[in-house]
Amino acid sequence: MSNSQNTTSSSIVFLLTGVPGLEAFHTWISIPFCFLYITALSGNSVILFAIVTQRSLHEPMYYFLSMLSTTDLGLSISTLVTMLGIFWFNTREISFNACLSQMFFIKLFTVMESSVLLAMAFDRFVAISNPLRYATILTDSRIAQIAVAIVIRGTLMLTPMVALLKRLSFCRSHVLHHSYCFHPDVMKLSCTDTRINNAVGMTAMISTVGVDSILILFSYVLIIMTVLSIASPEERTKAFSTCISHVGAVAIFYIPLISLSFVHRFWKRAPPYAHTMIANTYLLIPPVMNPIIYSVKTKQIRRAVIKILHSKDT
Numbered sequence: 073m074s075n076s077q078n079t080t081s082s083s084i085v086f087l088l089t090g091v092p093g094l095e096a097f098h099t100w101i102s103i104p105f106c107f108l109y110i111t112a113l114s115g116n117s118v119i120l121f122a123i124v125t126q127r128s129l130h131e132p133m134y135y136f137l138s139m140l141s142t143t144d145l146g147l148s149i150s151t152l153v154t155m156l157g158i159f160w161f162n163t164r165e166i167s168f169n170a171c172l173s174q175m176f177f178i179k180l181f182t183v184m185e186s187s188v189l190l191a192m193a194f195d196r197f198v199a200i201s202n203p204l205r206y207a208t209i210l211t212d213s214r215i216a217q218i219a220v221a222i223v224i225r226g227t228l229m230l231t232p233m234v235a236l237l238k239r240l241s242f243c244r245s246h247v248l249h250h251s252y253c254f255h256p257d258v259m260k261l262s263c264t265d266t267r268i269n270n271a272v273g274m275t276a277m278i279s280t281v282g283v284d285s286i287l288i289l290f291s292y293v294l295i296i297m298t299v300l301s302i303a304s305p306e307e308r309t310k311a312f313s314t315c316i317s318h319v320g321a322v323a324i325f326y327i328p329l330i331s332l333s334f335v336h337r338f339w340k341r342a343p344p345y346a347h348t349m350i351a352n353t354y355l356l357i358p359p360v361m362n363p364i365i366y367s368v369k370t371k372q373i374r375r376a377v378i379k380i381l382h383s384k385d386t
Contacts, residue, residue, distance in 0.1 A: 084108040084168040086258070087247045090158040090217055092344035102159035106357045112148040113365030122376035127378055132210035133199070137194045137366060139219055140321065142270070143188055144359035148179040150174060154249045159352050171253040176234045178252065178355070179276075183226040185325060185358065192318050193291035200311050201298045215237045229276045233278070236272055249344070250351050281329070288322060299376040317369040324361045328354035 090098050122127045123138045145306045154174065157163035166174070197205050233255070234254045241263040248257045255273055293316075332354045335347060366373050 086171050087163050087248050088251050091348050094345055098159045108360050112359035116144045119363050127374045135215050136195055140189045143181045143185040144357045148359045150177045151252045158251050172234050175253040179230050180226045183280045184222050187222040188279045189322050190284040190288055193288045196315050197291050197295050229280050233273045233276045236269050317366050320365040321362050325358045328357050
């Protein structure tokens, strides 16, 4: 019993995994991942800088976009050190407490991104259905309250899920199957009953990401109904066009998330490297693509980014 309890202490060390079977090519594999990280970090930083420095972007829609860029930066940084550490230096060891911290922040920024996407859906609904009251409904103070609520919600929902891992004993292999700490991955190594952990983890994700997805869908049903009630075809097109960037952001967040769940559940015969590559890229797709989508599809953001890039050249 004492040996089992010792494995739950902070002295336990997990071993992260790069790409199984392709260890000899880790240096080459790191090149596209480096490109993705550079794109995500630079793209979201430019978006944030543009919104902060350009007064024309001090509007509710862009404040929410700055929240999205912040969560994307956090999500990228949460996995950067361990992933590139494995590819470049074969640094696989991670302490139990460091693993819990990484897991918490990955989950927190994922839940926060889902919450921000929901807030942005509400923003689009208000802008289309009640444009005259848009500025009075989404005031600066109310947006700040929404931001605080998003952080508090994620923290309260996820803290029990991560804290409950402290009660587990690990008497099996300490080798994880990803290049970052993944909640189901850690639980599989436990020799303790994990039913409580599974229930709490499932509840946390359903009550955050699951509920958010339903509310986002409901918001767009209301938006479509509102737009279809507009008589002018030109006004309808204009109203729908303001939602294109957000629809893209929702798609690149939820589609990889759902795909990863299906792969883990139904594609168990796939080679190990397939699971790892999909798991590694799914966390990077939203941070990489969101700045591109908003820069291409949103005229004001595109102008602000071009202005910043031109000012640096001069």
